[in-house]
Amino acid sequence: MDAKEIAGRRAAAEAQPGMLLGLGTGSTVHWTLQALGERAARGERVRGVPTSLDTERKARQLGIEILRLDEVVALDLAIDGADEIDARFRMIKGGGGALLREKVVASLARRVVIVVGANKVVERLGTTFALPIEVVPFALAPVARRLALLGCDPKLRLGKDGLEYRTDNGNAILDCAFAHGIADPERLERDIDAIPGVVESGLFLGLAHARVVGHDDGRCEVVEQA
Ligand code: 5RP
Secondary structure, three states: OOHHHHHHHHHHOOOOOOOEEEEOOOOOHHHHHHHHHHHHHOOOOOEEEEOOHHHHHHHHHOOOEEOOHHHOOOEOEEEEOOOEEOOOOOEEOOOOOOHHHHHHHHHOEOOEEEEEEHHHEOOOOOOOOOEEEEEOHHHHHHHHHHHHOOOOEEEEOEOOOOOEOOOOOOOEEEEEEOOOOOOOHHHHHHHHHOOOOEEEEOEEOOOOOEEEEEOOOOOEEEEEOO
16 A cells, blocks of 8 residues: 555545545545445445545445535535645645635535645645646736736646646636745735635645545554644
8 A cells, every 4th residue: 555545545434424524636535535435335325525526426436425515514524635734734735626626625524634645744835836726717817927926936737638727617727836835824825815816725724633644654644633
């Protein structure tokens, strides 16, 4: 088992029978879905709100029941990955383009558990990963100019086909590299949110309750937010 599988499977154990789940997106949560799917195959009712069309498709194939947000008021537990996570459980997410739905789902969950390989744990956000920002296509040029004034280098994300990437919500993504990382994530989040045309940023602050970190040597650490 590699670090992602160790973390993803361990986090699935947090899901108690009957819980309403938030189902994250990405290659680490892939293993959470597999573990939940194995439980569904043994007859357990497993259900949750997916954070992307990709997760919805995978979950359906695994026998996990799909819920819509108009069918639930709150979720018991959301399990999701991250692109970077720091000691205060602040995160950069959106490498897979699902940041908007991931943030909505996390905001509705009583408990949010983040699954990562050890390489995602950083001292300062933005040092290993560009910050994804979901933007209304109409406003791409002015938003990119305003973002650059915040000290980053915004690059338009392209899809595998070389065309402009589109999220599940029909928006574009600007991947914003900060040469020296992000000194003040809370202030940056406020500044980004104030730009008209920004739909959501990949800064996830104050949302995670626990972090499950897998290591390639087989170890797995579960740390609760202090
Ligand atoms: C998708 C995300 C993912 O959670 C993040 O990119 C981590 O993915 P992976 O587990 O594949 O490294 O934010 O929008």
